[in-house]
Amino acid sequence: MKFSLLSLMAVLLLVGCQKKESDKNLHITGHVKGLMKGTLYIQKIVDTSLVAIDTIKIDGNSEFSSDFDIDSPQMFYLFLDRGVTNSLDNNLPFFVEPGNIRIETELDRFLSGAKITGSKNNEKFEEFKKVKSRFTDQNLELMEQKLNAYRFNNNAKLIDSLERMQDANLKRLYLYTTNFAINNKDLEVAPYLALAEIPNIHLKYLDTIQKSMTPKVAKSFYGKKLIEFYKERQSAEQKQP
Incomplete structure (x- = not known):
């Protein structure tokens, strides 16, 4: 009986996690090759200013992910805080739409080396x-x-x-x-x-x-x-x- 109860709890937890993931209609994953430590910000323009809508700490693992609810396709920006400069070369614009979007880029070529898949826009x-x-x-x-x-x-x-x-x-x-x-x-x-x-x-x-x-x-x-x-x-x- 104890084993059955634990199994049931595990199943309910798994279902709950799956349901939570399905609540968002945009799933962004990515990898910044060569980035071992730093901060990534996902931003969008609100009125006339860039506003961070998610903050991602990188510490050893350069893979990242983030989930959002969006009503309509729009422009997002992936900003890399190197701790040295806030150059425009650190801000990657990408057009999002509901679904799964993947960003592959490099620390030394953050803009020019970026490959983004999953968005027709x-x-x-x-x-x-x-x-x-x-x-x-x-x-x-x-x-x-x-x-x-x-x-x-x-x-x-x-x-x-x-x-x-x-x-x-x-x-x-x-x-x-x-x-x-x-x-x-x-x-x-x-x-x-x-x-x-x-x-x-x-x-x-x-x-x-x-x-x-x-x-x-x-x-x-x-x-x-x-x-x-x-x-x-x-x-x-x-x-x-």
Whole structure:
């Protein structure tokens, strides 16, 4: 009888633990290769500030896990506190959605070495970032050429030409972002990119993006934010003389 009672308690405890795990709809696991001691923070933006929603102490075992309830796919950040610097290189953005998400990265290449699986939105976010980096690199090259033009000969004609090239590069980036959002209208990353990357684009492009969203995306966290932001900008521009 004693053995049966203990067995029953063990089964009930196991069931209770399983039920507890199932209460959360987002399960994040990860590994930071080379990290033996430190602190990881999982963060998200609340209003306009990054807020830690979980703190994970690493002491010998660089595996970590964290569970959340989320109403809608959204952007999270994995911040590594090295105890030395709060560089942006220590903050890894990743798009979460309900399900199981895995983060594999390295201490020495926390951003560049990161591989994230389990999120369709994050796959598209990474795809966007790769193309955006090419626009960014081109803009940096043009900026360097413009600085040299100022420094060495103050060539006004060359400077004007370089500035026009910068403007054209920015316009191409904005159009690429718009098309990317429209082509991914069934994912929550679409309104996120509109809000985060091109909030000051011509209103007609924001209108096109918001109208292209599927009903599910329009009801999401970023979908609602985009619709609200569009209405605010529309109202403000209508009041302008």
